[in-house]
Amino acid sequence: MHGRIQSPAAVLSELPADLPEQVARALREDIGSGDVTAELIAATAQTQARVLCRQPAVLCGAPWFDASFHQLDPGLRIEWKFADSDRVPAGSILCEITGAARPILTAERTALNFLQLLSATATVTRRYADALAGSGCQILDTRKTIPGLRSAQKYAVRCGGGANHRLGLYDMVLIKDNHIAAAGSIAAAIHAARSRSAVLPIEVEVENLEQLRQALSAGADHVLLDNFELDTLRAAVAFNRAQPRPAMLEASGGVTLERVGAIAATGVDHISSGALTKDILAIDLSMRFGTPAS
Amino acid sequence: MHGRIQSPAAVLSELPADLPEQVARALREDIGSGDVTAELIAATAQTQARVLCRQPAVLCGAPWFDASFHQLDPGLRIEWKFADSDRVPAGSILCEITGAARPILTAERTALNFLQLLSATATVTRRYADALAGSGCQILDTRKTIPGLRSAQKYAVRCGGGANHRLGLYDMVLIKDNHIAAAGSIAAAIHAARSRSAVLPIEVEVENLEQLRQALSAGADHVLLDNFELDTLRAAVAFNRAQPRPAMLEASGGVTLERVGAIAATGVDHISSGALTKDILAIDLSMRFGTPAS
Amino acid sequence: MHGRIQSPAAVLSELPADLPEQVARALREDIGSGDVTAELIAATAQTQARVLCRQPAVLCGAPWFDASFHQLDPGLRIEWKFADSDRVPAGSILCEITGAARPILTAERTALNFLQLLSATATVTRRYADALAGSGCQILDTRKTIPGLRSAQKYAVRCGGGANHRLGLYDMVLIKDNHIAAAGSIAAAIHAARSRSAVLPIEVEVENLEQLRQALSAGADHVLLDNFELDTLRAAVAFNRAQPRPAMLEASGGVTLERVGAIAATGVDHISSGALTKDILAIDLSMRFGTPAS
Amino acid sequence: MHGRIQSPAAVLSELPADLPEQVARALREDIGSGDVTAELIAATAQTQARVLCRQPAVLCGAPWFDASFHQLDPGLRIEWKFADSDRVPAGSILCEITGAARPILTAERTALNFLQLLSATATVTRRYADALAGSGCQILDTRKTIPGLRSAQKYAVRCGGGANHRLGLYDMVLIKDNHIAAAGSIAAAIHAARSRSAVLPIEVEVENLEQLRQALSAGADHVLLDNFELDTLRAAVAFNRAQPRPAMLEASGGVTLERVGAIAATGVDHISSGALTKDILAIDLSMRFGTPAS
Amino acid sequence: MHGRIQSPAAVLSELPADLPEQVARALREDIGSGDVTAELIAATAQTQARVLCRQPAVLCGAPWFDASFHQLDPGLRIEWKFADSDRVPAGSILCEITGAARPILTAERTALNFLQLLSATATVTRRYADALAGSGCQILDTRKTIPGLRSAQKYAVRCGGGANHRLGLYDMVLIKDNHIAAAGSIAAAIHAARSRSAVLPIEVEVENLEQLRQALSAGADHVLLDNFELDTLRAAVAFNRAQPRPAMLEASGGVTLERVGAIAATGVDHISSGALTKDILAIDLSMRFGTPAS
């Protein structure tokens, strides 16, 4: 636990380039032609607010939260008690905001909407990551994300201890049955894909061990074993390990917190689940106002 | 149940003006520098796909789904079996898409991401609306929404039988304790707000019956009764009805499917819940590919 | 009269969220590929400029004026002698700008274009508001605005002592004859509209007292009496006041400075006029350059 | 008078590249999260509407009007009875719109706002152009324009028979007293400017005949004679004509419809007036609905 | 050689999502407030134009060329004689455009600017690819690209027979000396990077064989051998092949058409060169106008 002043610039390098735009868009949709209640507050009024987290959570979204306030008023001071990725006990004060009352009240909802959403994803990912601790298997996200916020959610998955699958259609080849049918064979599909980019990883989604065999012999970097039984997963792992150049194996389908440990025990490298990003149970946050410290 | 070809233009009037931008943004974040797997499919290949809904749901998001495909290829043909707001049984085919295979495969995930998200909100709203059926009380949404998609989620709430609370900070005055403290009294706050707009509705959030009395005598249009016990809600309703110009009463706090009927039975006009839009349990959809009908 | 340094951030809460974009767009259309005359001025030259108002006016647009300069050079210092909404005598110095000469010269025209436009709207609105002083009746704007600047003009109307009618098609239901014909009756139209939003005010435009009766009995919040004779307005007011839940009555049509007092005397609550925002007589401003104070 | 179907594409070449964006922005600010009254009209309803012009005017803005409807629904059919630049008698029907009722009602106000604004500028410009007919002198606009709509207003000036002064700070050098002081002399300022662009016209604003002499001998392309008396204007014209390479002379200051003929009679080439674009008296238009022709 | 009508939609899947925006931006910067020469051509005039390629080249940019015309006028008909990636002899007609004369003249320069730029990159890449033919070694691009056009240039490299290196800072880890110093060792840097994404390839830039050894033993997917002598490259290849899991080896530095074959002969998998995209020798194209075919 540590106090710090979050500077948006200082963290921008490793954050999505569209973070400022995501925040600006959210502020615009909430403020519209002007906050009609803000005028009830004197322009010179100062205030202090604290964000309370009412449930155990993994914090995520501080840079979005900060930007929500700083895009309105760069002079607001935000002091964090926790950092993104930290586990936060129920009842914790996450941060304190001090400064002009109007922009704090105006940005409050937008800032909390980001924080409760991204912390939700980090928190649920953390549960899966904890269930896999020690197994050598990683939990991965998917492209089943909230439209317009994929880069933010991918960041949240990392904060929760997960790792990212491909960002979109552009940074990895994922060959499915449609593509195999079109190319004629798994080998033909992999060969066609390899010529496009020297560095794009190639994954093949397979339905059985015979397809796995074809994918491996054609040089797939990753193989997605979709809806395989545990026994078949074990056989796939064994077969893969016997290859001169084994691929990374990813299991998907029927992934729940209860089953994830058993899936990992088969020896697969990755388990992916759409639930990390398509389902949201917003973390319960609230903002409490007080008198500014002097 | 009815077949139709959805034309984006035909429904645009009552839809959010930023719908096309929401869809374009989602496509951009997924396609990036190009769908690296699309080239495995012949440019001239045609296909047919069906969207299957694997659980009972209220459909919502067809215009976003359609736009996802039509922004890539206006020539794709989409025939819907259900319309937004329809209750859909588990196992239903929602629509059929026919046309060029590449754009169908490229837009698939984006289109489904919108549909599973917005149908989730419509479906959960429908459950609350059903629980209130016959009570004369409406379920309302809040500003606790997914950043960047508020207008879409507000539409989904309407599809689910709910009604919309304010859109943002600009279209309604909602006076909270900060504003009351700043203005000096509830009456002073209402008076100051009234002069800004002739048509803006004014709501006051109150904590007890005395504050309700002040809000009513100052002419509030709506009063938000936050975290009131059922007995106190009943007293508030009775007091309000005895006024020459009663306000609309809204209850919030501790709203669950189990409790919502009892809250409505107190006689309040509206019940609002952040859960409609901040929590998401994506509807389980999948796309099945076949041979195009000729 | 008071001196102050305008900080864009400090006033943003109650201002349109698109203010920065309105200013950026105006600067871009004026500067284009670069101010070709600016290079004649040394990059290090400092200057001081004063804005002179050559006619009596109500000031409006200071935040837009400030942003025009500060988007080019945040280091420019602007000291205002008047604030938005202030009545300004002819010949007044409105503000002084001190700093680098190039950005001051480059932004001058854009800044003045905003100020002369918005002050024009505030000034004409003030005349109507003065004519209504003491009547209890408010002057309202309409949707007849300059494309792209509605939120700015709505703000100017408030600065002139008027109040805002609806912002757009999204924040109020205004039922006209087309809608009544489509719905079958005024009552049916109001009922259909009410279910969409719990808080959207509903107004009906009526042509005669019988339609007023129908609108009131169906629970309209506002009624627009378009082109009513003064006698009929008086009858409408009397009828409305006799209702258990009277609506707000708005008169429109044939509104001039000469007639507005007589219309208000009928007892209507609001008078709306498109002329506030669709006609512009730019306030006569000029910038005078001098030596910077040291 | 002629009937035609306006196609946005067919006229785009000579129209501002930001026309589509100007229209999209205006539609967005009016429609926001959706036209709440549109749902009262059946999605399948068709209608026909006519635009009536209640005063004599010069038509301007048809491409903006058309785009307002076609961005919502490309299927709407618009038949014009007049073309931009045409003189229109009071009481004329300008065009007929046929198609789906919802998009017609939704875009109505935006389309009319453009048409009444741009026709206002064309109409007032036409009055000045008529007053100059036969004089060989042209009426010019200035940079005193409505922020965000300069290119549209410059087009309107051309439709009214005026000619355009510079578009912005980037396409012409206009040397004023600040620049002369900075450069040391008129000649030095012109010389410095000439090196930037081979084709940029150079204009010098002068206050007396001696400055005119300096500007001419330094090779100015245009000279702006600001607030000159008529006698001095005549002397300036005579002096200029006696030069080997006369410049174009522009008079400004105190330009009214009453005086403009006398100013032209001095022999100046151009007269510029900010009033063409900074003052707006919207043309009185209305839309009448009927049954669609079949 | 084959005739076809290029439809933007049909190829969009595998093209950059920002293609339409790249084209719109280019048209806007060229057209500005309107093509002032277009009005000299009758609005109804039709024309036909052919694009002539005056030097041997590899065609690239047809979708950008098409979009330049179709964004102005979707009705223009463009018939291609060659497709992207085709080798084109000097003196070839690339395509014919038929339709309205104004939009063809207005878009001509923008369309050619894209075509001459992207064909230049494809053509130079082709030379390198040809020099590597049969070697099993691929030529790769870098991040040394024209700002704003990276995705287009990456596409051009593929059309020329090259393969793409990483798209940007987000889709591959490239560990350089700064990162090694910060992490403490190559192994520590690779380990830290691996946890972020399960699918991101990891490359290490090394300066000598000892660093190569460290990179390989830490599991690097790719190793960049910067400015290695040919002998050292051969030693690196031999060492790598002796590993249980060899990495892909990339050579860079001092890459010229003359030396590229010798570098490939060392056995490296990839050779990268910034010259493919940072240097441009525009292909010599011109448009010839004729009478439209009837």
Place this chain on the structure above:
Amino acid sequence: MHGRIQSPAAVLSELPADLPEQVARALREDIGSGDVTAELIAATAQTQARVLCRQPAVLCGAPWFDASFHQLDPGLRIEWKFADSDRVPAGSILCEITGAARPILTAERTALNFLQLLSATATVTRRYADALAGSGCQILDTRKTIPGLRSAQKYAVRCGGGANHRLGLYDMVLIKDNHIAAAGSIAAAIHAARSRSAVLPIEVEVENLEQLRQALSAGADHVLLDNFELDTLRAAVAFNRAQPRPAMLEASGGVTLERVGAIAATGVDHISSGALTKDILAIDLSMRFGTPAS
């Protein structure tokens, strides 16, 4: 040679208004969802970097370079040893950057991409300008530019001692054979063009001396002599000088560094060449990292 701290604001007046957008776009395309290697560097690490120029060059692009860093982190300190337009010897240090290591590493490539591109254009332009020194003839650019960067390249041409031809289709009339054919004659085309704008320069492209004669008698401001032999150019110059109001003569076609002196010696005013902006030989720059000065 001089040290200075570049402030983006201080130079913005005469720079393109879209400079910040050009830089933001370039950063976004490189950073995407986040710089995956940045996290290997401690968030608190500081560094110092120097930009080395490995070949003789004319510096251009410092404001773009600065903005690339300052948009990520306004706190970075950049000290320049040279200014735009300066001739820089091979081996020079151009500037030093001091501050947080992460944003410096993240922005490095984008900043260098701008600098190497724009300095390339300035450098090649300088060679032409030097070849014309003392001749009174200026080298001009064309519209053959890199899409999206025209304003930046036009600035680079000025830095290299060239002058700008028209910016786009909107700021000058350039009458070519298509327009002459459509208008009926050169005189008719010039007359039609003159009425649009009072200040737009008019140029006519001619193919022979007879057309030159027509253009001059019709009052063309500039005449473009395309692909004229040297003798014919001399005849054209003589004929033009004999006119009462000579035009500016521009030669184009076959312009090389070898021939440009001879073309200038014919007495033409301007020589234009597409090669200045359509061909790019990026200047060889690199960034060297060190320990920050304390």
